[in-house]
Amino acid sequence: MTAHDQFQDPLAARLLRRLRDAGPVSRAELASYLEVPRPRLLSELDSLLAAGLLSEAGPAASRGGRRSTLVELNRDLRFAAVDLGARSIDVEITDGRLEPLLSHAEPADIRSGPRVILHRVSEILAKLRADGAYQRLQAIGIGVPGPVSFRDGHPVSPPIMPGWDRYPVREVLSREHGCPVVVDNDVNIMAIGEHYGGVANMTDNLLFLKIGTGIGCGIYLGGRVYRGTDGSAGDIGHIQVDEEGPVCSCGNVGCLEAYFGGAALSRDALTAARAGQSPALAERLAGSGTLTAADVAAGAAEGDVRCIQLIRDGGRRVGTVLAGLVSFINPSMIVIGGGLAGLGHLLLAEIRSVVYRRSLPLATGNLPIVMSELGGRAGVVGAAVLASDMFYGQPS
Amino acid sequence: MTAHDQFQDPLAARLLRRLRDAGPVSRAELASYLEVPRPRLLSELDSLLAAGLLSEAGPAASRGGRRSTLVELNRDLRFAAVDLGARSIDVEITDGRLEPLLSHAEPADIRSGPRVILHRVSEILAKLRADGAYQRLQAIGIGVPGPVSFRDGHPVSPPIMPGWDRYPVREVLSREHGCPVVVDNDVNIMAIGEHYGGVANMTDNLLFLKIGTGIGCGIYLGGRVYRGTDGSAGDIGHIQVDEEGPVCSCGNVGCLEAYFGGAALSRDALTAARAGQSPALAERLAGSGTLTAADVAAGAAEGDVRCIQLIRDGGRRVGTVLAGLVSFINPSMIVIGGGLAGLGHLLLAEIRSVVYRRSLPLATGNLPIVMSELGGRAGVVGAAVLASDMFYGQPS
Known part of the structure; x- marks a missing residue:
């Protein structure tokens, strides 16, 4: 036992x-x-x-x-919550009530592979232990940016995680830290987090739309996460928005991610800066040598027309896909999170406008579309919920 | 009690x-x-x-x-299963094991309103009783072609059912026949039927795509029907497939139903016949004065190029929407039913081709896309399952 x-x-x-x-x-x-x-x-x-x-x-x-x-x-109970992003590691140690005690965040490239990344996770945990956050862990919850076999505790054919396919994340961490480990998709843990401790508390049917480097959707139906037959439910970044559109990294044309998300936005910002379409972006490019979503957000805040247009175009594409999903799943709330949620109300306004115009009136009559309340913490909060649900005997 | x-x-x-x-x-x-x-x-x-x-x-x-x-x-247990379509009434009386005893089908226009249609349902039930199908009904299950509040037992803002909004279908039938009644959306009962007695038996996550006058989708997840927050889940006929597309009856542009489904296909067949693009359709139009999906199917079977093209175009549009839903929900099976399933393998081949090309490989690796096994009976089989589940004490 x-x-x-x-x-x-x-x-x-x-x-x-x-x-x-x-x-x-x-x-x-x-x-x-x-x-x-x-x-x-x-x-x-x-x-x-x-x-x-x-x-x-x-x-x-x-x-x-x-x-x-x-x-x-018991005040000594401890859970570790780990949120692996495409380019980041976030770790939080909580007590038994999921109150955060100590946390650590750092950039990392998921493409470094499971050995490097999980070794780094273990180093971070050791540091947090040394800092007094815990003596012993009751359980670890970890989210990864790709499809996961929840039952088997490993990633399955994750497109942006080379080397991770079927890597035994659960076994490796469990052996190393001597406690049970639960592995899930990053968007699922964000949905769980927002449902548990954020704006979607008490919501039955929640879609959590993460717009980061890529775009994914956590699906929370009837009080539990829906993960799909192969663990790939919510993988909406490659839904086609235009059959004449640009070629995507997946090989198809016109995917949502080929238009929007961190990668597409950096690309379009660079193009705009170089083509002289955006004084704000040109200035930032000259200063730092690179452009990210944050530069576009800053440009838009200064009134740069091209930056505003880039955000609105992206919001319109996201809204078009989301409108179809709303008609299909008739959710009770949509929460927008992930790195690009920082584009703020310009993005939100455009998404709302398209969804409210394009979905069936019955499905949008009482449908709030809101920003994540937990922001960057949604993932670790959800990972802690998952870990504690498992430890307390109630799989999510 | x-x-x-x-x-x-x-x-x-x-x-x-x-x-x-x-x-x-x-x-x-x-x-x-x-x-x-x-x-x-x-x-x-x-x-x-x-x-x-x-x-x-x-x-x-x-x-x-x-x-x-x-x-x-007890061999005297009886359930009545009623499937109301946009243009049809199907009724089946089953025994306690859901074996059909007597059935009746007739054309009807749902737009005649609830009083006319439900009165006709009661006349049909009386006739079936007179024919010896039952002495007393234990329960009635009924499906209607629009969103339903499953809890309240009435339609909610059904677009093609004028006069039915919040009409107390459950109370009216229950009072008239002295037994409990359960009301659901027509696509939901088809999904339940196909899961219970058709090709999707044992399937966890099923999408049942009905292509009839309109287009809808029954969603069966984790062993139960998912109905959505307002009962409108699966209403995919108005998902946009082209923002430059034709105007739809709902007022938006480029909806799936504006391109395909019984209504759109009749319209396109008439256009083709009148424009001299299809000898097969022109001949049929001259003969009967009207054209339906069956004429297009017959024309395609004779090798009429325009008929084949109409079916393939429709399949491509349906496939595009379905590909997005497959990426989103990662189902374990897709079943195609409804009146236009009669368009056969030409339609199926086109849908498959688009879904397999456009969805994520992980989600389609083991995904069968098949025709309904129960065909026109899927609805009444599901309605009988619902009625018996309720009577036997296990709401579906």
């Missing part, structure tokens, strides 16, 4: 998750919330206290009658 | 559905299949026998030891 198996009991799982989400709670409130007879609850609490998962947290506020005592999650 | 409520007990529901799907079964096999202690099973069986839902069906084949006796669903 592993540390994980012993908490598969539904009552223990519900109890632990309640304490994660609500903090210190009295025994009386727990019995009432979980709708279990008090003797059964007390016996379960005793086991969890004995196992070191819970601790006493003093007396509850008096409600008359016998004083109830509070219980809470 | 209604007739429905009393079977909400999970064991009774599982037991009844097992007998629906497997036929007469011995008590011994049931106990083993349902994984319940024999005394609990026997007591449940006694209640259901006493309630008249089950009957004894003779001795089981001997396996040595004491002879077990078979039980089966």
